[in-house]
Amino acid sequence: LVMNMALPRRPPLESESVLLRPSSSRYFDVLGIPIVSGRMFGRGSPAEAVVNEAFVRRYWPGESPLGQPARDVAGNGRIRTTFTIVGVVRDTYLTGLEDIKPVIFTPISYGPFLTRGGPAAVERVRATILAVDPAAVVTTEPLKANLSKLLEQSRMGASLAWAVGLLGLALASVGVFGVFAYAVEERRR
Numbered sequence: 001l002v003m004n005m006a007l008p009r010r011p012p013l014e015s016e017s018v019l020l021r022p023s024s025s026r027y028f029d030v031l032g033i034p035i036v037s038g039r040m041f042g043r044g045s046p047a048e049a050v051v052n053e054a055f056v057r058r059y060w061p062g063e064s065p066l067g068q069p070a071r072d073v074a075g076n077g078r079i080r081t082t083f084t085i086v087g088v089v090r091d092t093y094l095t096g097l098e099d100i101k102p103v104i105f106t107p108i109s110y111g112p113f114l115t116r117g118g119p120a121a122v123e124r125v126r127a128t129i130l131a132v133d134p135a136a137v138v139t140t141e142p143l144k145a146n147l148s149k150l151l152e153q154s155r156m157g158a159s160l161a162w163a164v165g166l167l168g169l170a171l172a173s174v175g176v177f178g179v180f181a182y183a184v185e186e187r188r189r
Contacts, residue, residue, distance in 0.1 A: 006071040022108035038087030049083035053091045055102035
């Protein structure tokens, strides 16, 4: 998701798109992302948010963002939602191996869910969701498979670079062989 965030200390009409990642408070524990400063948002606090270090470097360089507002604005400058920043987490790759972008994490009360514990934990989450809403569609996917999908493009690029490198090595070998063969032929005369 993307949020139009009003830039700090500027009029609301000046805004930038920022990645918005609805998350549970356990999301960071499951992925092993440490909190650098502040605290995690509370369960019943939909107006609190946690940001990553890239977010702080971009919007509050040299300052603490804790307690600062992050405003989601509409195209006409009207403020839709205001989140209070309560914590900062370490930068991590979330969507692949490209550059780390500023991200604002907000509380969520529905999926996606990440869990440790294997199939038994997944079944407990599935049973809990279906107990709350029997009509819910619950799909599961191992984190390893999800990560594999995210890295697919990077792996394709690496494979292509490997193939081009191998072709370059073959051409260089043929060239060196040709030069030596020519030098030996000249000496034989």
